[in-house]
Amino acid sequence: MISPTPSTARGYPQSGSLDVLFVSYGGGHIQAILPVAQALHDAGKNICIFALTTAAAVVEKSGLPYFTYADLPQAREQAVIATGQRLAAQMPANNVLPAAETQAYLGINYLDMVARLGPEETDQAWENGGRQHFFPLPTMIRVLENLAPRLIMATNSPRSEQAAIDAAGTVGIPALCLVDMFALQEVAWLKKPGFGRQLFVFDESVRQMLINHGRPAEDIVVTGNPAFDSLYDPATIAAGQRLRDDRGWGQDGRISLLYASSPEPEKHPFTGEPANPALPRDLEYHLRELIDADPQYELIIRRHPSEDQAIATGERVYASPRSDDINALVHAADVVIVIGSTVGLQGYLAGTPVLSVECSVFSKDAPFGDFGMSTAVEDFDAIAVALKEIRTGRRDVEGQRPRTAVSRILAEVEHYLH
Template identity: 40%
Template sequence: MTALPTWLFVSYGGGHVNALLPVAQRVRALGLARPVYLALTTAAPAVRQAGIDMLGFRDLLQPGDVRARGHGERMAAQLQVPAADHEESVAYLGLSYADLEDRLGAEPAARAYAQYGRQAFLPLSAIERVFDRVQPALVVATNSPRAEEAAILTARRRGVPSACLLDLFGQHERERLARPDFADALCVLNEPIRQTFIAAGRPAAQVHVTGNPAFDTVNDPAMREQGRALRHEAGWDRLHVLLYASSPEPVHIPDIAGTGDPELPRRLERALIDAVERDPGLALWVRRHPSEPVMDDPGHARIRVSTRAMPLHACLHASDEVFVTVSTVGVEASLAGKPVTQLRGSILDHLSPYAAMGIAQRESGERDIAQALKTRPVAVAAPQAPGAATQRVTDVLRQLQEATRGH
């Protein structure tokens, strides 16, 4: 019996592991390959729980890595928030910084790290160790810089096919992602995003509309049913129900021009509440970001707080229209088939052009909300089937592997 090929999956935690891990699980379930996951920083617990074979930077340390370990211990001690896995943090920081020194020299590396922090890392030598150990037949990573970028570059150098999965729009990394030699396949959220990469110079055959597997549970039947129940219990079956998913607005963001207004989310919230109070045909869920202050009960029959106990996807299905500034809830709402209105004015507007990217049906300014609510937008896309993005990404990987075998 022929042994299965090994496919290497590489990602950091948060939204990136949520995007890539379902694909690794699907590949394993179908028997296409043996997935091995290089789980970076906070990705490890999720990968470990899924039972996928896993590596971390701590597994790459060798007895001779005295300099790297010294750097790692020093840098880990300076972290503002202690790492959950100290040894992994020491290995990641140390091997990455030692690689930076080897590529740039000691003084230029120190200057680069002082200016950019971990964004200066591109740990190619550490990733070479992963390739030597795993011998992957295919590499899959999301669009983060640092180790994920290093994995795709190393795959190209070694003649191993690779795919890059975008979690959202790739605005920040557009120049790198648009290069025809950066990964053999680019998996993107929708057709408008695909067209922006083709316009930027990426060959059309390399850009695939797959969606993001992290959002594959949006239309789970249980969430749809819970949404209907929430709406019915509120007595809103015959109303036009809005959901406002707010995002905190920072004053300044590194490398982003302009000044943010921290009061913007609350003013938008107030404008929506005022509009609903004036129109008996409207109702409103207010869902604040976890980092924002908890909202008091508005004390109004048609205005309710969407608490953390209420699953987001159920709340989407309990609504007819979703309002966001730059929250990824807008993306999930679009996948649920809900019309999205983007409220402009955020310092991050240019990185989340939801209307241009086919996510939002319309835009509104702070002063135009009442006027906008006089009309009812219609969603243009059918809801995405549960598991659809995971299967589409898996199909792209299968095609890459078959194309490689054909040469």
């Protein structure tokens, strides 16, 4: 066994040096992966994270070793640079990713698509869905053959993460897939025997769904989601109460409604179903009107990181900045309101009543009502009545997770690293 190194620097690892290679996009995906990576790193395992797009900034803050598309050897190839620059120029400017990272991601993925589909079909795919058609299997095979990790782990995200797990099967490296949510779209590839050695899911209902779609039961382990482990930590619960007290929420018997918004695209990225990008703000406006009309309520607005953070506050209307710990925040509220945000799941796990407004293009992907995690309504007009019927007060969640998701996953990982 190769001895682990203490380095936490960014950079492409040496071949044969890794116990575990993690592959993850940003958002909820990297939040699920990071606690496992940190625990293995702390245990002396040599790990590295292939941080995709917005995951890089999150991993950088963690201090764990990582690399990105821009660190791959082929990112310095002239064809990749030229292609990446050409494609990046066609896209709206943003300050989220460095230009070199955007160019490397686009250039490498596009040229992989050319190798898979041919130039003409690739041009057509780019014009009709762009990055949604990326599937960099050649690159992932190259990375795994070069680095030769003992094990890889990714989440259920499509494109690069899906390609990484497929590549692991091709080159004979064990792969584990951490399913962060319901996976009702991703079941199309998760159901296939051989897509990873094991799937880790957060709930028995997800396990049964995958079994019903044909995945062998022995491949699926209910572990929970590591991103939510701290919901059960007494320190997090206490932090929620402090937040409530410090902000003055819930005084004089008022009911604090936390609206955790999430962006709505022009169309569903998988199905192409048309969507309503104005939905998140329309719901926010409706909730503001509800607050104005009923003094028993107050509204806390928490927008998704990709949304405009300039939130107008007012009487009984508050803004929760990104600096607020979302796990503490769901403990601070009396009711959590979502369209399709994962905050709905966090609220449920924390024992806080959840109201899901299921009129989004993503409602079928996050069916909180169908899974018994929320009171569900299908339109704005039903919200006021549903709120009257919700019994506020926290469910007792103590003991729901006698072991953390991280500890459950580590017990499985150990089988591959002993």
